[in-house]
Amino acid sequence: MPTNLPAEALSKWEEVQKARTPEERLRKLQEFYALVPKHKGTEKLLKQVRRKIARLREEVVSKRERRRSTGFFVEKSGDVQIVLFGFTNSGRSTVLNKLTGRKVKISPSPFTTVNKPETGVFTWNGVSVQVVEAPPVIENLEDTLTSRALALVRNADSVAITLDASSNPVSQLLKLGDILRKGGISLKRPKVYVSVEPNPSRNGNIIRIRGKLRGCTLKDVERALAELGIRNKIVTIHGEADLNSIEEYVTMMLKYKPPIIIMTKLDTLTHEEADSILEKIRGVVRDTLVIDMRRDLNSVKSEITEYLMQKLELIRVYTWGRYEKQPANRPIVVKKGSTVLEIAGRVHSSLHENFRYALVWRRGDLGRRPVKVGKGYVVEDLDIIRIVGT
Numbered sequence: 001m002p003t004n005l006p007a008e009a010l011s012k013w014e015e016v017q018k019a020r021t022p023e024e025r026l027r028k029l030q031e032f033y034a035l036v037p038k039h040k041g042t043e044k045l046l047k048q049v050r051r052k053i054a055r056l057r058e059e060v061v062s063k064r065e066r067r068r069s070t071g072f073f074v075e076k077s078g079d080v081q082i083v084l085f086g087f088t089n090s091g092r093s094t095v096l097n098k099l100t101g102r103k104v105k106i107s108p109s110p111f112t113t114v115n116k117p118e119t120g121v122f123t124w125n126g127v128s129v130q131v132v133e134a135p136p137v138i139e140n141l142e143d144t145l146t147s148r149a150l151a152l153v154r155n156a157d158s159v160a161i162t163l164d165a166s167s168n169p170v171s172q173l174l175k176l177g178d179i180l181r182k183g184g185i186s187l188k189r190p191k192v193y194v195s196v197e198p199n200p201s202r203n204g205n206i207i208r209i210r211g212k213l214r215g216c217t218l219k220d221v222e223r224a225l226a227e228l229g230i231r232n233k234i235v236t237i238h239g240e241a242d243l244n245s246i247e248e249y250v251t252m253m254l255k256y257k258p259p260i261i262i263m264t265k266l267d268t269l270t271h272e273e274a275d276s277i278l279e280k281i282r283g284v285v286r287d288t289l290v291i292d293m294r295r296d297l298n299s300v301k302s303e304i305t306e307y308l309m310q311k312l313e314l315i316r317v318y319t320w321g322r323y324e325k326q327p328a329n330r331p332i333v334v335k336k337g338s339t340v341l342e343i344a345g346r347v348h349s350s351l352h353e354n355f356r357y358a359l360v361w362r363r364g365d366l367g368r369r370p371v372k373v374g375k376g377y378v379v380e381d382l383d384i385i386r387i388v389g390t
């Protein structure tokens with residue numbers, strides 16, 4: 001039982017005790033965690049709370065998984081999934097159709113896409129991007145459509161905020177940012193963040209350090225993740241991270257999703273108005289891709305794909321089977337830092353098990369002799385790889 005805590009935290013603790021559903025308990029517990037001062041004296045308590053959060057979340061997630069069959073969940077297909085998130089009539093269906101060639105219903109009357117999320121896929125330079133149209137957002141967090149839209153974003157790699165340029169897009173952007181934040185989605189990259197994805201080889205956790213570990217070893221991280229119930233995942237740790245900040249990011253609700261801003265209906269404005277609006281929006285979201293839907297589609301697709309590859313730290317590698325005349329046409333898209341052994345696992349589990357060595361043509365240069373490498377070799381964008389098994 002917590003003692004010596006600020007009044008706010010104590011009263012939140014009472015709310016935790018009173019919570020009736022696991023979802024509510026989880027949310028209250030996360031709020032409680034945020035209210036506890038972080039110092040030596042509270043370290044033990046915080047650690048216990050994190051474990052509790054992890055257990056509760058497992059319970060909530062398995063319940064959600066059972067609910068998936070009811071439709072408001074889009075299984076990821078393709079290399080990257082983005083969700084079109086915006087108010088009704090902002091042009092989400094129009095963008096989906098343009099990008100993916102789908103023929104989803106478009107209408108000037110509001111609330112057209114509400115019954116189920118519409119989806120489509122486009123491919124650019126071998127990378128396939130799945131586009132999901134979320135139901136429209138309503139400025140009330142308790143609203144079902146909004147919470148469904150938020151759930152879709154939480155499950156995606158990136159959020160594509162769709163703004164109608166003809167009706168105060170800056171205010172739309174601020175409101176949507178606020179709704180996303182309250183829904184547990186951060187558009188700004190935190191100092192430390194951790195991405196957790198399924199490990200297709202299912203051989204335990206693979207941990208990658210993209211920044212630096214402070215005051216802890218890889219072994220400590222492995223142990224902590226196991227205690228938090230993380231299994232068979234690829235865990236990538238970004239930033240200068242100590243054990244607390246890693247555990248905190250994994251347990252807390254706020255998750256980072258790199259945003260894209262999509263501007264529709266700029267064609268209904270004069271060129272001067274459109275330019276001034278684009279400039280204002282860029283001023284609000286620095287370092288974020290702003291898409292002008294008046295531009296030609298290939299530039300739009302290329303900009304989106306390149307941006308996602310960079311923000312999500314993805315690279316493309318081409319495999320070349322021993323008995324094939326040439327390398328595969330389509331790349332395998334993996335996180336930066338992946339090893340040839342992980343690539344082997346993606347191709348086939350037997351290649352993973354029987355791995356002997358790999359030949360790598362760096363950056364796709366077939367003019368040079370390939371290098372012979374072992375399983376821990378880290379691949380780079382555009383590498384061509386032949387895996388040799390026993």
Ligand SMILES: Nc1nc2c(ncn2[C@@H]2O[C@H](COP(=O)(O)OP(=O)(O)OP(=O)(O)O)[C@@H](O)[C@H]2O)c(=O)[nH]1
Nearest residue numbers: 088089090091092093094106107108111112113265
């Ligand atoms: N001029 C112009 N009209 C657009 C643009 N994008 C969308 N529209 C129009 O805006 C209206 C709404 O477009 P939709 O694509 O249906 O919008 P939505 O966000 O999917 O709307 P709901 O699913 O109903 O919430 C339609 O009449 C579209 O033709 C655009 O870039 N320029």
Ligand SMILES: [Mg+2]
Nearest residue numbers: 092093112113
């Ligand atoms: Mg629609």
